[in-house]
Each structure stands twice: as C-alpha cells, then as structure tokens.
Amino acid sequence: MTTVNQERSVPTATPALPPGPRPWPVLGNLLPFQRDPLGYLQYLQRIYGDMATVHIGRMPMVFLFRPEYVRYILVEQPRKFRNRDVALGDDTTAREGLLTIDGEKHRQQRRAVQPAFHKKRVDSYATDIVAYTQELLQRWQVGDTVNITHDMQALTLRIVCKCLFDIDFATQLDTLGATFNDMLGTQNGILDTLFNVRIDNPLTSYGRRKNAMRKMNMLIYTLLAQRRAEIGGEHHDVLSMLLETEDGEQPNQTLSDKQIHDHILTFIAAGHETTAIALSWTFYLLARHPEVRAKLQSELHTVLSGRTPTLEDIPKLTYTDWVLSESMRLYPPAWLQARYATEDFELGGTSFTAGTRLVVSQWVLHHSPDYWEQPEVFRPERWDPANGDPAPPGAYFPFGGGPRICIGMPFAQLEARLVLAMIMQRFDPQVPADYEPRILPVITLRPRRPLLARLLPAPTADAASNWEPHMLAPAPLAVQENRGCRPALLNLLGGLRL
16 A cells, blocks of 8 residues: 655745734724824834834734834835835825836836936026015015915925926916815825725815816816927926826837826925925924024025025025924924835844835934934034934935935925025014914825914024024924824825825
8 A cells, every 4th residue: 555645735924013002903003093193103113112013994004113124115125115005095196106106117207207307407497496486575575474384385386387397377376275285185084094985075085185186187188288289399397208208118108198197296296295394394493493593594694695595505505404404304294105015025133025014204213312312302403514414324314215215306405495595584484472383194294274474574684693502492393183194104105205
C-alpha cells in the first residue's frame, strides 16, 4: 500500500496593525475624531507613540508620527505608495488632476506643466502679483474694517487665474470664492460618512458640493471650448501646455477635456486656497504679536524705503520669510497627507502589507515638543540659519515632499512674500482683542470665523525700529471648530499637494 504525503498549505498570518484606540462597531473611532480632529491626533501621538491605528468607520488607517516615517513614504520610497486610492472621494472631486493620478501618468503630466513653475517663469508672475495687490490696497483705506479672509481669497484666486491661465475674473471673484467655499469648506454629513448615501439636495453637504461642482464645470468647459476655438492664439500658460500634453498611458494620445478640466480645477483650487489661508493666519499672528510685527515692518522700511517690492528685494526680506515659515508651522494649510501601500514594507520594526492606508500629519509633527523647542510659541527667529536647523528633516513639510511636493511651491512662496510685504509696509491690521477665529480642519486648515481687521497706518521707520526683543508669549492658537472631518481623510488627501 502506497502512502501519499500531501503538503498542506499553511496560510500566512497577516501582520497585526499597530495598536490604537478600540473602535466602536460600525463607527470605529469616528466620533472622537470628529469631535476634536487636531487634538485627537495629538492624543494618539502622546498615548501610542510613533504610530497608531485608527478606524474611520470600518476602515483602518495607520497614523505615523515620526519625521523619518514621513521621509520614507514621501521622499525615499514614494513608488511603494499611491495617492489615488486614498484621494478619491465622491463625484465632486477632480479624479484626473495631479492630486489623484499616479505612476507614469503622474510623472509625464507633471513634467509637461513643470515649465510653468520654473524660476524664470515664476519670476515673470511678479508683475501681476504686484499689480493686483496694488489694486486691493487702493480700495483699502485707513480706518476701514476689512475682511482679511475674504480679501486674501479673492486676491489669490485672481492671481492664480491670471498667472496660470491668462484670464482675469475681477468681476466674478465673489461668485467664484463662494463656489470654492462650498466645494472645499463643506464636510460630509452623517449619511455620507457612515452609509455612503449621497442626496443631491441643497440641504445636504453633498448637494452643496455637487451644486458648486456644476458651476465650476460650466465655467471650465466654457473656458476650454473658447481656447480650443482660438486660431493662432499666443498663450504661453498652463492651459496651453495641457492642450498639448500626452496622457502618459496611450501613445500619441493627448489629454481629454475631462482630464484637462480636472487639472484646471486642481490648479485653481490648490493654487489659491493654501496661499490665502497661510496669509490669513499670518495676519492673525502678527496682530497678536506686536514685537514680531514691529520687527517685520522695520525690515520692510530698511529694505524697501516705502517703494513697491521687486524680485531683487525678495532675497533681502529674510525676516519676512521667517514669519511666513513660522506661520505655516503653527497653522499648516494642509494638515494631513495619506498614501496607500502598493507592496509589503517594514517601518520602525513593524511589517505592513500591501493595501495598508497610511496618514502623516503636518499638524502633529509641526507641534511636537519632541522635535521643536517651545512648539506653541510663535518665534520666527527659529528659522535664522545662524541658529542651525530648527528641526530634523521630515518634521516640517507644509508643501509635502518628494516627487509629489507641491509643484506650485515657488509660485506660492513668491506670492505670499510680495503680498505680505506690500500690505504690511502700508497698513497695520488690528484685530479685536476678543476675536477668536476657531480652527476649521476640513480639506485645509481654515479659520472658521472671518478675520476682520481695522486698518491703521503702518508705523514710521523710527517707530517700526523701536522694539525690544524678549521671550514671546505662546501664540494664542485658535480653538478648533468641532465638526466632521472625514473628507479631509478621504477627499483630500495628498494635502492639496500636487
């Protein structure tokens, strides 16, 4: 009698995910995350250390809290991770923009529009940035109370449309701004979040986003049709580049209207939203810290002597640059980035399988006492190169990192410096002592309440230089608005990083 030995396959055990708070049935950890997203993430770091698993509904997501992990995912091994599988939300998102496409498709299409963000081209945008900011300053008068949040959104929206697409929406800025507010500032409701139920009705969050998308579709497709109909047009902008770009998948196949639409929408949304938010938070911090404001204005007097800044002045405005860097540390416009693992990997001694969803948070790393001295203090001097690196690589990443670092970073930095310098050399925006903006963490880290400021004249050169350095009090970080934030995990993600 012959005995046949049959090998029995032993299933390989799936590596356990890092520990985290116990999830509730169906809800997971959604309720505490919704109640206080920023505080909850910082709580996770304090309790669980370098990494923690959180369940959004039934979906596990691993949050990583070390700079080395940020660099591993974004910079060192980016091809092991995809953006698309975590960036796709509902049908109100731009599925074919640089935010969501991956692989060779992303690399080829990014290369095609990269010339629009080369230094020489970015420098040429300074003329429009200065001109549009001067128009704003002509409308502002000493003694006025202005809505900084609204005016920065309108200004940056107008600038990005002109510089990247050669169109001026001067008469449509309020309508466009309101449309983007509905798209970017409206969170998922309970039906969307837990049951994936989407009701296209003005009373629902999905309905408001859907209506805003319809308006943007009409505008963008009209613009696209007009540009295609032009014969011998002399445009040298991003739209012209997109019209000639191959899609990266089919040989000799140019982008479809849908793909170009999604790129336009992504560039406009990301190109104005993050800069407007960064400037709004910067004006808030300057209003709360008169010593920093005085030092900034002293530099502006010294370098500019009352004239309009030029490109040649930008390298000399070092303190201005430190102020913006410190503002984006305390209030990073993009506060989360997520990736989807395409293969197994190991990180920090823990094994992960393909399909794991991972999240890194600018908010947590930018505020961590493990990597920053007095992290809650608004101290621009920490960025002085004479003091050495303020934190290890990966602890500060407001523009993301690696091959998906924000393609518009040089443009955004130039725009923010010019706008801040021009406003602060003319005005001294004062915010009421009892004003509390409240943080609204949606796709971006928005002020919940508009920043209203009374315009006083900027101090004279002598007054601006009359300041004494001392230990600054902690910045009065805005209280967070407790509202649902699942879209920030599922609709964003990539932190508006292109």
